[in-house]
Amino acid sequence: MLTQKQKELLLFIHEKMQAAGVPPSFDEMKDALDLKSKSGIHRLITALVERGFIRRLPHRARAIEVIKLPEGTDAPAKRPGFQPSVIEGSRKQPELMPPPSVAIDSRTVSVPVMGRIAAGTPISALQNHTHDIACPPDLLTNGEHFALEVRGDSMIEAGIHDGDLVIIRRCDTAENGDIVVALVEKEEATLKRLRKKGTTIALEAANPEFKTRIFGPDQVDIQGRLVGLIRRY
Numbered sequence: 001m002l003t004q005k006q007k008e009l010l011l012f013i014h015e016k017m018q019a020a021g022v023p024p025s026f027d028e029m030k031d032a033l034d035l036k037s038k039s040g041i042h043r044l045i046t047a048l049v050e051r052g053f054i055r056r057l058p059h060r061a062r063a064i065e066v067i068k069l070p071e072g073t074d075a076p077a078k079r080p081g082f083q084p085s086v087i088e089g090s091r092k093q094p095e096l097m098p099p100p101s102v103a104i105d106s107r108t109v110s111v112p113v114m115g116r117i118a119a120g121t122p123i124s125a126l127q128n129h130t131h132d133i134a135c136p137p138d139l140l141t142n143g144e145h146f147a148l149e150v151r152g153d154s155m156i157e158a159g160i161h162d163g164d165l166v167i168i169r170r171c172d173t174a175e176n177g178d179i180v181v182a183l184v185e186k187e188e189a190t191l192k193r194l195r196k197k198g199t200t201i202a203l204e205a206a207n208p209e210f211k212t213r214i215f216g217p218d219q220v221d222i223q224g225r226l227v228g229l230i231r232r233y
Contacts, residue, residue, distance in 0.1 A: 002051070003187045007070055008033055009044045010053050014066045023064040040185075047188070050118075108134035111147050111167065117181060117191045119152035119160060119205075135167060139228030144170040146224070148181065148191070155179070155191055158206035160229065166191065167228035172221065179226040185219050194222070 002010065012032045016024040026038045035041060045064075048054045055065050110132045133147055150164045158179060160166065174180045180194045182203055192203035195212075201220045204212045 002048075002053070002070055005033060005040075005187060006044055006047055006051075006053075009041070010048055010066070010069065013054065013064060014069060017064075017066060043188075109137050109140055109145075111135045111140075111145050113147045113149065113165070115148065116151050117148040117166070117189055119150050119155040119162070119191045133165065133230070135228070135230070139167050139230075141169055141227050145227070146170060147230075150191065154205040154207045154210040155193075156207050158193070160191070160206070161231065163232070165230040165232075166226055167230065168224035169227045170224045172223075174222050174225045181223040181225075183221040183223050184215065186221070189223065191226070 009029060009032075012029065013023050016022075016028070024032070026041050029041045030036075030038050033041070033044075045054070045056075049056060053066070053068055053070075055067055056063060111134075112129050113131050113133055115130055135145075135147075145167055147165050147167050150160055150162060150166055153162050156162075160179075168181055174194050176194065176196050178194050179191065181189060181191055182194070183189050184203075190203060192205060192213075195202035195204050199217050201215045201217060202212050203215070203220070
């Protein structure tokens with residue numbers, strides 16, 4: 001699933017390439033999406049590359065190739081030979097808030113799974129309640145919980161692997177050093193370690209191949225804090 005801004009940018013690039021044969025400049029993209037700076041375009045381009053919708057061609061300026069378009073788009077596009085990791089939407093009506101944890105019996109608690117979370121490049125905000133899982137009550141703390149399936153390996157050195165299910169306690173604040181679900185600029189969600197310094201917020205990966213990203217206080221909303229993990233073998 002793409003965010004609205006990611007979809008708008010992808011379709012804008014595709015239309016420009018169909019009309020002119022070359023991709024638009026970053027300034028054209030910024031103006032078309034009504035963004036204040038080109039840094040937002042860089043982030044959207046990275047997200048589209050990560051999801052397999054576009055790719056950059058090496059050693060060529062402004063060289064972008066559209067590989068595929070979102071489902072339901074009439075215009076044809078070339079499809080790649082692999083499938084990227086993305087948040088997959090649910091066939092159910094999206095729910096903005098998961099239902100509270102409900103006890104199944106004395107040994108397990110039902111926790112809603114709210115789709116997938118990127119441990120890597122941020123992806124769409126959490127909205128889809130796909131199914132429930134039974135969790136041991138020892139994994140849970142007081143309050144409301146939900147689960148997410150991890151995609152990516154940016155938190156691998158914190159023991160969080162691709163395919164793991166992370167158990168999240170819903171909250172809007174966290175302590176320095178907590179692993180959190182962070183919503184970046186109201187659009188993109190990611191699983192990272194929270195670092196605070198003054199008024200700045202850093203989202204830190206647990207993998208040296210991923211850079212720490214720095215944001216202002218109004219750019220990041222905490223959606224929850226990691227309290228447990230389930231791994232299938």
